[in-house]
Amino acid sequence: MKDVGRKALEAEKAALKLANVSEEVRNEALQRVAVEIEKNCDKILEANEEDVDEAEKLLQEGEYSQAFVDRLKLDEGKIGKIAEMIRSVSGQEDPLGKTLDVTELDENLELYKVSVPIGVLGSIFESRPDVLPQVSSLSLKSGNSVILKGGSEAERSNSVLFEIIKETTEEVGIPEGWIQLIEARREVEELLEMDDKVDLLIPRGSKSFIRFIQENSRIPVLGHAEGVCHIYIDKEADLEKAVHVSYDGKVQYPAVCNAVETLLVHSEKAPEFLPRIAEKYEEAGVEMRGCEKTRDILEKWKVGKATEEDWKTEYLDLIISIKIVDKLEEAIDHINNYGSKHTDSIVSENKNRLLTFLESVDSSSVIANASTRFSDGYRYGLGAEVGISTEKIHARGPVGLEGLTTYKYYLIGNGHTVDTYSGTKAEPFTHKKIKKDWNKKKSL
Amino acid sequence: MKDVGRKALEAEKAALKLANVSEEVRNEALQRVAVEIEKNCDKILEANEEDVDEAEKLLQEGEYSQAFVDRLKLDEGKIGKIAEMIRSVSGQEDPLGKTLDVTELDENLELYKVSVPIGVLGSIFESRPDVLPQVSSLSLKSGNSVILKGGSEAERSNSVLFEIIKETTEEVGIPEGWIQLIEARREVEELLEMDDKVDLLIPRGSKSFIRFIQENSRIPVLGHAEGVCHIYIDKEADLEKAVHVSYDGKVQYPAVCNAVETLLVHSEKAPEFLPRIAEKYEEAGVEMRGCEKTRDILEKWKVGKATEEDWKTEYLDLIISIKIVDKLEEAIDHINNYGSKHTDSIVSENKNRLLTFLESVDSSSVIANASTRFSDGYRYGLGAEVGISTEKIHARGPVGLEGLTTYKYYLIGNGHTVDTYSGTKAEPFTHKKIKKDWNKKKSL
Numbered sequence: 001m002k003d004v005g006r007k008a009l010e011a012e013k014a015a016l017k018l019a020n021v022s023e024e025v026r027n028e029a030l031q032r033v034a035v036e037i038e039k040n041c042d043k044i045l046e047a048n049e050e051d052v053d054e055a056e057k058l059l060q061e062g063e064y065s066q067a068f069v070d071r072l073k074l075d076e077g078k079i080g081k082i083a084e085m086i087r088s089v090s091g092q093e094d095p096l097g098k099t100l101d102v103t104e105l106d107e108n109l110e111l112y113k114v115s116v117p118i119g120v121l122g123s124i125f126e127s128r129p130d131v132l133p134q135v136s137s138l139s140l141k142s143g144n145s146v147i148l149k150g151g152s153e154a155e156r157s158n159s160v161l162f163e164i165i166k167e168t169t170e171e172v173g174i175p176e177g178w179i180q181l182i183e184a185r186r187e188v189e190e191l192l193e194m195d196d197k198v199d200l201l202i203p204r205g206s207k208s209f210i211r212f213i214q215e216n217s218r219i220p221v222l223g224h225a226e227g228v229c230h231i232y233i234d235k236e237a238d239l240e241k242a243v244h245v246s247y248d249g250k251v252q253y254p255a256v257c258n259a260v261e262t263l264l265v266h267s268e269k270a271p272e273f274l275p276r277i278a279e280k281y282e283e284a285g286v287e288m289r290g291c292e293k294t295r296d297i298l299e300k301w302k303v304g305k306a307t308e309e310d311w312k313t314e315y316l317d318l319i320i321s322i323k324i325v326d327k328l329e330e331a332i333d334h335i336n337n338y339g340s341k342h343t344d345s346i347v348s349e350n351k352n353r354l355l356t357f358l359e360s361v362d363s364s365s366v367i368a369n370a371s372t373r374f375s376d377g378y379r380y381g382l383g384a385e386v387g388i389s390t391e392k393i394h395a396r397g398p399v400g401l402e403g404l405t406t407y408k409y410y411l412i413g414n415g416h417t418v419d420t421y422s423g424t425k426a427e428p429f430t431h432k433k434i435k436k437d438w439n440k441k442k443s444l
Numbered sequence: 445m446k447d448v449g450r451k452a453l454e455a456e457k458a459a460l461k462l463a464n465v466s467e468e469v470r471n472e473a474l475q476r477v478a479v480e481i482e483k484n485c486d487k488i489l490e491a492n493e494e495d496v497d498e499a500e501k502l503l504q505e506g507e508y509s510q511a512f513v514d515r516l517k518l519d520e521g522k523i524g525k526i527a528e529m530i531r532s533v534s535g536q537e538d539p540l541g542k543t544l545d546v547t548e549l550d551e552n553l554e555l556y557k558v559s560v561p562i563g564v565l566g567s568i569f570e571s572r573p574d575v576l577p578q579v580s581s582l583s584l585k586s587g588n589s590v591i592l593k594g595g596s597e598a599e600r601s602n603s604v605l606f607e608i609i610k611e612t613t614e615e616v617g618i619p620e621g622w623i624q625l626i627e628a629r630r631e632v633e634e635l636l637e638m639d640d641k642v643d644l645l646i647p648r649g650s651k652s653f654i655r656f657i658q659e660n661s662r663i664p665v666l667g668h669a670e671g672v673c674h675i676y677i678d679k680e681a682d683l684e685k686a687v688h689v690s691y692d693g694k695v696q697y698p699a700v701c702n703a704v705e706t707l708l709v710h711s712e713k714a715p716e717f718l719p720r721i722a723e724k725y726e727e728a729g730v731e732m733r734g735c736e737k738t739r740d741i742l743e744k745w746k747v748g749k750a751t752e753e754d755w756k757t758e759y760l761d762l763i764i765s766i767k768i769v770d771k772l773e774e775a776i777d778h779i780n781n782y783g784s785k786h787t788d789s790i791v792s793e794n795k796n797r798l799l800t801f802l803e804s805v806d807s808s809s810v811i812a813n814a815s816t817r818f819s820d821g822y823r824y825g826l827g828a829e830v831g832i833s834t835e836k837i838h839a840r841g842p843v844g845l846e847g848l849t850t851y852k853y854y855l856i857g858n859g860h861t862v863d864t865y866s867g868t869k870a871e872p873f874t875h876k877k878i879k880k881d882w883n884k885k886k887s888l
Binding site for chain 2: 016019020103105109111118119199200214215218220238240241244245247248252253336347355358359360362363364365366367368369370371373374375379380381392393394396397398406407408409410411412413414415416417418419421422429431442
């Protein structure tokens with residue numbers, strides 16, 4: 001059997017056992033990993049230095065950018081943060097064994113729907129070595145085996161981190177084989193083919209990288225494509241709120257997927273609103289690109305001409321496109337047409353107009369009178385974030401640990417047969433929702 | 445634009461509107477469709493007769509089987525049942541607008557997670573013309589547009605049913621274009637390519653047919669591959685329950701995916717249990733295939749030799765394979781190895797052994813002391829069944845209307861910006877779970 005096949009098989013076998021490892025043992029393992037990572041700081045930094053040296057050679061040859069090398073680089077502070085992150089994952093509520101629903105089908109015939117791990121996750125990521133401990137700890141907390149493939153540029157750092165996590169967790173009693181590392185690029189292709197063993201892929205990296213994964217595997221992919229987010233300033237917007245929200249959405253942190261890329265402004269509000277936000281944007285160094293009407297109103301400011309391409313673009317930078325619309329519906333249509341179903345906001349004091357916007361915009365997060373920047377696992381109270389999904393199936397929007405679980409039905413009977421409920425003398429089902437807890441039922 | 449592309453675009457546009465059509469209008473439309481189908485009974489039967497005539501010619505040429513032609517054939521009774529089914533879908537609880545979770549992030553900043561339709565469904569099915577009204581009504585009830593592709597052998601029947609549903613629903617106010625029919629085979633290939641417009645595929649048909657769809661589209665597929673279901677008779681099984689459950693699982697209706705295919709029997713129970721069930725199976729005409737030890741115990745009965753192939757086979761017929769195991773763990777391993785993650789039962793009076801089985805078998809339904817035949821949307825109380833999924837992502841096991849929904853986050857603020865919660869002077873989030881209902885919030 002090929003190497004990847006063997007690793008996937010080991011991961012699959014371990015997953016069956018890991019599904020029943022208690023919360024205590026999973027948490028204990030995570031706590032121990034955090035300690036070991038801190039203890040082995042020097043060893044990790046040594047391996048990382050070799051990766052960085054190599055990368056710097058390629059930087060000089062013009063193959064890598066400085067930002068790329070910076071992302072690769074670890075230091076004591078970053079390693080402390082990794083340990084802190086692992087402890088925080090350990091401290092989260094257990095996503096497993098939750099009783100999602102209980103139905104009495106008939107006397108002494110009870111159906112429990114309970115959350116369980118998915119099985120085997122495949123995680124493919126680029127450069128940043130802190131992704132490996134993050135994905136590993138989320139997988140372990142949620143009871144899943146994980147097959148990791150990092151970028152070749154971080155091979156030495158990843159290898160040391162992997163060994164620490166593997167050894168430490170297996171010592172504590174996590175089933176051997178639950179974590180696997182693959183290194184060669186050709187092995188990725190093999191991994192993408194393993195839809196019989198790998199249940200979910202979680203790629204991290206650039207848009208084109210994630211798209212590549214989606215196009216080359218039958219395995220379901222949890223990952224967002226991009227965030228072309230909008231803020232719509234309604235004719236009944238409160239001016240102060242409109243300025244605050246538009247400023248925060250663009251300036252607070254422009255390099256992320258939930259930053260706003262396009263402002264849509266109602267024509268009745270534009271003459272009052274646009275000069276106010278333009279002044280603030282100019283101060284912050286935001287480049288503005290507007291439609292004709294926007295440029296007319298902002299003639300005193302430097303506003304470039306927005307093209308069709310601008311409406312589709314995720315700048316991830318201090319650039320914003322601005323369009324004036326005559327109707328709420330025009331804003332909604334623009335968003336559903338050009339947006340990426342990620343996050344979009346409306347600013348308005350009119351409740352009906354808010355509701356129309358919220359219910360008509362087909363995005364994972366639709367926001368009234370607040371910044372698009374809120375759509376994030378941590379801010380939503382989901383704990384550590386697996387990612388933000390722009391898919392509609394399985395998990396949508398910010399995804400926490402729950403996105404790494406599925407469910408299982410337990411039916412508990414007393415010799416019941418379907419025959420009793422069939423044919424002309426069929427007895428009826430009671431189909432009564434009952435409040436019971438699987439974990440309590442277990443210990444009775 | 446090609447024909448399928450245009451239809452998918454129409455469906456996508458209609459879906460945005462359909463998401464906000466009230467429950468009353470959706471139900472009214474379904475009720476009216478039921479009436480119109482009854483009214484147009486003659487017209488439907490006429491078209492169906494032409495399909496059947498055509499199929500009978502091909503039957504004589506040996507291309508179709510008699511069973512195939514029988515499945516194709518409608519009569520007044522079957523049409524009455526179709527109307528009844530549509531009324532029952534209409535009567536189900538609305539799967540849309542359910543408040544799944546509410547979190548207060550901070551004062552006046554509330555996050556609602558609410559169930560919404562997925563968008564555009566693609567349904568590809570073979571022969572039986574009652575699938576078209578069933579899938580259409582489930583789609584409409586759950587607020588989804590649907591693109592239908594039936595088998596060419598039912599083209600005339602499907603076309604008449606489609607026209608009735610389309611006209612009736614659009615008259616009542618369901619957005620034009622929500623239902624689309626494609627007919628040519630080459631159009632299926634185009635549909636499978638449309639992962640930017642179609643959100644979920646629901647194929648109905650043979651195993652190989654569903655596998656073909658899964659292998660040829662990037663669109664997520666809701667559909668089960670097969671059901672290789674097991675019943676394990678433990679050494680601490682109650683004999684009467686063991687016999688009842690094993691008989692019901694095989695004999696009550698063998699042609700379905702949740703019927704049992706393999707009995708696993710603990711060696712300590714086998715001498716007592718096997719002759720009892722063999723007698724009943726023989727009476728019912730069940731062909732038995734056993735391992736060596738089984739054949740030794742059942743030497744007085746006609747028991748064939750089970751091969752490796754038998755353990756993997758979904759007979760869908762009055763055939764059963766029987767294997768003797770020495771340990772509970774051996775049964776669990778056999779199921780996780782040869783099963784299809786569908787439905788498996790244990791019969792035992794020992795609670796710890798029941799629990800070990802329930803929690804270690806990686807199937808969508810794991811059952812204690814009851815027949816595998818219970819795992820079904822209707823029996824589980826989910827209402828009309830979309831299918832039984834052996835996938836782990838999105839929906840697992842029997843899938844009701846809920847499987848045709850996703851969710852959306854609504855965040856309601858009052859000018860909130862992320863800046864307030866960032867940096868050294870960051871204010872904390874409250875992240876308080878609150879009991880509120882989106883529909884009530886809306887009407888305030």
